[in-house]
Every structure is written in C-alpha cells, then in structure tokens.
Amino acid sequence: MTGLPGGTTVDGLLPGGTTVDGLLPALRRWAGDPDLTVERVTCAPIPHHVTAPSTRALTRVAVAGRGGDGRPVVLRLVAKELQAARYGLPPEMPDVERARLDGIIPWRLEADVLVDGVAALSPPGLRPPAVVHVQEHPGDRLTLWLEDADPLDAPWTEADTLRAAELLGRLAARRRHHPVPPMPTGDFLTSYRDDQLGRWAVPWLLDDATWAAPVMQVAEVVALREEVCALARRVTEVHAGLAPLPVLPAHGDATPMNLLRPAAAPDTFVLVDWAMSGPAPAGFDLVPLLFGRAECGAGAPGEVPGLLGPAVAAHARGLAAEGVTVSPAELETAVLLAALLRYPCTGMPLHVLSRPVTDELLAYAAQRARFVRMVLDLEPRLAALSGR
Structure with missing residues (x-):
C-alpha cells in the first residue's frame, strides 16, 4: 500500500516522507492514550490553490486505530508541507532573483509561530489549530501535522x-x-x-x-x-x-x-x-x-x-x-x-x-x-x- 496523498497506508510513507511509526508517539500524546495503535491511515489532497512558494502541499489525513481500551478511534489531521522558497519559485526565474527571494521569504515562520505559545495567548472563541507534530526534513523542509478543524460548510455572515x-x-x-x-x-x-x-x-x-x-x-x-x-x-x-x-x-x-x-x-x-x-x-x-x-x-x-x-x-x-x-x-x-x-x-x-x-x-x-x-x-x- 502507498502512503502518498490519495492512498491508504499502515507501513508506507505519509506526507513529507513521515512514517506511521515516526508519527505514532505524537498521535498518542495528542489523543492522551499511550496505548493507541494505528490500523489504517488515509490521505487525500486538500483542494486548494497554493500560491506561496513555501507551501509544497496540503493533505487531509485520517488515522483509524484503537485506543488502549480496544475501542475504535479516528484522528483527523492536516499535513502542511513547508519548504524553502527556492523550491517553489518559477523555474524560469533568474538565479540572482531566486536567491534574493529565497533569502527574504520566511518559509518556516508559520511553524515557529505555532510552536511558540500563540495558543496560550488566544482569547476564548479564537485559537490556532492544535500542533500535533513538527517533522523536520533535510534541505530546509518540514511537515506541520495539525488538527483538522472540520470546518462548517455554511455561508459567511x-x-x-x-x-x-x-x-x-x-x-x-x-x-x-x-x-x-x-x-x-x-x-x-x-x-x-x-x-x-x-x-x-x-x-x-x-x-x-x-x-x-x-x-x-x-x-x-x-x-x-x-x-x-x-x-x-x-x-x-x-x-x-x-x-x-x-x-x-x-x-x-x-x-x-x-x-x-x-x-x-x-x-x-x-x-x-x-x-x-x-x-x-x-x-x-x-x-x-x-x-x-x-x-x-x-x-x-x-x-x-x-x-x-x-x-x-x-x-x-x-x-x-x-x-x-x-x-x-x-x-x-x-x-x-x-x-x-x-x-x-x-x-x-x-x-x-x-x-x-x-x-x-x-x-x-x-x-x-x-x-x-x-x-x-x-x-x-x-x-x-x-x-x-
């Protein structure tokens, strides 16, 4: 089975190259269950027009498993893959301009803000998504594993x-x-x-x-x-x-x-x-x-x-x-x-x-x-x- 977006996995790669075993300790902490086991992980790309060169992909991830008490558990997350801007800038861009933009676009800013305590400062009724895990990758890349807020599909008023x-x-x-x-x-x-x-x-x-x-x-x-x-x-x-x-x-x-x-x-x-x-x-x-x-x-x-x-x-x-x-x-x-x-x-x-x-x-x-x-x-x- 494959772990690429759009597939199902228990032993393959997840978004960003993360493995199920690598993600499991974070899932257990988030669920508050040290005995949580994973049976299936389903990945689906989120329909979203990505314009920022620092965003590589957005994937909705459903983790099905069992808690320590044996009951079925489903955890829903969003994996946001971030990268240095040079990877996402147009290939026809001149090297000098690519290097300049790569140096000034703060590609990991979102991760730094989210792990730096903004949730504790948020007022009742407004909060950032829970950070489940931050997976660092070589070459100025990382994957943010966030809660899936399961947003309401209703008109904005x-x-x-x-x-x-x-x-x-x-x-x-x-x-x-x-x-x-x-x-x-x-x-x-x-x-x-x-x-x-x-x-x-x-x-x-x-x-x-x-x-x-x-x-x-x-x-x-x-x-x-x-x-x-x-x-x-x-x-x-x-x-x-x-x-x-x-x-x-x-x-x-x-x-x-x-x-x-x-x-x-x-x-x-x-x-x-x-x-x-x-x-x-x-x-x-x-x-x-x-x-x-x-x-x-x-x-x-x-x-x-x-x-x-x-x-x-x-x-x-x-x-x-x-x-x-x-x-x-x-x-x-x-x-x-x-x-x-x-x-x-x-x-x-x-x-x-x-x-x-x-x-x-x-x-x-x-x-x-x-x-x-x-x-x-x-x-x-x-x-x-x-x-x-």
Whole structure:
C-alpha cells in the first residue's frame, strides 16, 4: 500500500516522507492514550490553490486505530508541507532573483509561530489549530501535522465578520508583549511596498506596453488607468502615512477563508495559515477580514464599505477588553492606508497578462476591476478622518 496523498497506508510513507511509526508517539500524546495503535491511515489532497512558494502541499489525513481500551478511534489531521522558497519559485526565474527571494521569504515562520505559545495567548472563541507534530526534513523542509478543524460548510455572515473583528483585536492585544519571530525584511507592508509594488506592479502599470494587453483593454480596467497609475506614483507616500500609527502583532492573513468555524463549535474560530504573522499597524488584520472575500471573488465588493465602520468599532472593543486603547479613527486610517497599498495596484489583472484570451479571462479582469474600483472609492474617507 502507498502512503502518498490519495492512498491508504499502515507501513508506507505519509506526507513529507513521515512514517506511521515516526508519527505514532505524537498521535498518542495528542489523543492522551499511550496505548493507541494505528490500523489504517488515509490521505487525500486538500483542494486548494497554493500560491506561496513555501507551501509544497496540503493533505487531509485520517488515522483509524484503537485506543488502549480496544475501542475504535479516528484522528483527523492536516499535513502542511513547508519548504524553502527556492523550491517553489518559477523555474524560469533568474538565479540572482531566486536567491534574493529565497533569502527574504520566511518559509518556516508559520511553524515557529505555532510552536511558540500563540495558543496560550488566544482569547476564548479564537485559537490556532492544535500542533500535533513538527517533522523536520533535510534541505530546509518540514511537515506541520495539525488538527483538522472540520470546518462548517455554511455561508459567511456579517455576524461572523464582527465577531472575528473583536476577537482579532483581543488576540493582537494579548500578543503585544510576546516576541514575534523576526522577518528578514522587517514588516509585511514595507516588504510589499518594496517587492510586490516597487519591483513588479508599479513599473508594469507605468509602462504603456502593459495597457496594450487584451485583459488591460477591458472597459472596466481601462476606466481605472488614470487613478491606479496616480496611486502607483505615490505608494511611498501612502506607506509613510502608516508611520505615526501604533503597531501590534498581526496574524497577517486573517481572511474569512482562514477563519475556520469548526462544526463541533460553530460559534468559535480556528485561525489557520500563520505564514504572514508579524508586526503591523494596529487594525491590520481587518484588511484581509473585510476585503478578502471580495478580492478572491467569494463576496461582492459592495459589502465592504458598510462593514468597515462596525468592524473597526468591534476591533476597538476587542483591544480595549485586553487593556489596549486605540481610537477608531486610528484603526480605520490604518485599514484604509493598508488597503490602498495592498490591493489596487496588484489587484489589476497583471498576473494574467500572458494567458490565452478567453471570455472567462476577460470576465475575470472585469471582476478584478470592480474590486479595485471599490477600494479606490474608499480613499476619500481618509481626508474625513484627518479633518482635511
């Protein structure tokens, strides 16, 4: 029998090359049963579009066995294989750029955060997945064995957003005195300004040749050119606006897709994917929370503006509950500035310029443009917040 994803095993290799015998002590600790035995392990790839070069694979694993009392036991886990960025970057990338990115992408950050006590700092109602085992491999690779949260398959609601906003505020405040694993480039938004924007999106947007591509000729995209290019020319100014704002630890990618609602406790959240964790302006976790669904097409852009004020208020309540006072105006300023950095320039369909033109691709470009339009339309709120 095979232990590769999609197979069943009792004696072969599991995801990442782990063996059943190698995993068994961790399973026994997690189950609280030193006499647990394993009879069958079933592996299935998780349908997920992996974009991070540091993520090799995600696999759902079911372990069937018997407890020390002889009763059947089923343990459900997720195996997340992490690797140095050089393994996942495009093969056509120049060696110099590959080496540069390999040196600045913190490929093992998620594992370091999860084993460093973040669970003990989490407020009731929000927690990271339980870490069952961390298997280190040669060559800058590891496999994270995590609990399978068994998420509820139900529509995301406004109530979910506001509950998550408050809990994320409490989490940020609780982590404020706990050291955050260092990132080679400092904070995420500075790295984003320098790499995603400075080295890629901004030069492309300011090049007339880019706008000759068919996806950039879609009417909704063309209508954004003047505003998006104007923003591209002042990303350094936008980033500088964050400097006076308070900084707190952030999860970094707290989208609704990463806030799993376990079927066993659907009014709570299991917060997964900690690979972007680090210091950020207070309120930053509201950016993926509010904009994440619309960015990927799972939600309507029009839902974001109405949620912004209530979510900011909920986040401020969460911070205050843990002894941190940040004004709603400061939080909303951080959210708006971060959203202007994070979305409009890279939200344009630059990443699909070379794909064959189809009706679906052109519709996708129009969808992206509608999202960018919504983000740009929020900028006047900054003037109101500053009193200008």
